[in-house]
Amino acid sequence: MAMQSRARIAGHSIHQTLVPLPIGLLVGSVVFDVLHLVQGEARWALIAFWLIVAGCVTALIASPFGTIDWLAIPKGTRAKRIGTLHMIGNVIVLVIFAVSAWGRRESPETPALPYQLLGFAAIALAGLTAWLGGELVSRLGVGVTPGAHLDAPSSLTHPDLQPADARSSRP
Secondary structure, eight states: OOOOSSSEEEEEHHHHHHHHHHHHHHHHHHHHHHHHHHOOHHHHHHHHHHHHHHHHHHHHHHHHHHHHHHHSSSSHHHHHHHHHHHHHHHHHHHHHHHHHHHHHHHTSSSSHHHHHHHHHHHHHHHHHHHHHHIIIIITTTTTTTTTOOOOOOOTTTTTGGSSSSHHTTOO
């Protein structure tokens, strides 16, 4: 049975809509760190630094909406356990990237290798937490609108999105 997201806009989960941005930014930071390590050009490390900062900020924006959805998952379910692991793992990822950014702040163009390695470790953990998030949605139906199917009506016209007055005036 699907469990609709509690934090929605236009019928879609806000958390699921926002999380691709921090994931992309943080993965991008690792790509630019690799370029920096391979080519030695300072600009790649500087780009990586700002991608980490932007990734951390956007993760902080997405996280309250995930927390709202997590609070709605019934206790004692596999979904609650998976959601808890997903959340704790993502907090750890965010802390690791924040430490990496903090360590780079004085000289973002020439970061010490340990701060780059932190990003590599964090992105490996982020891969696991992303899989857990996919398990929540794809396997356990968290954040999925009940009645979703291949021919479901548009979320913009679905009755759940209409004001209460409009629903009650229907025959």
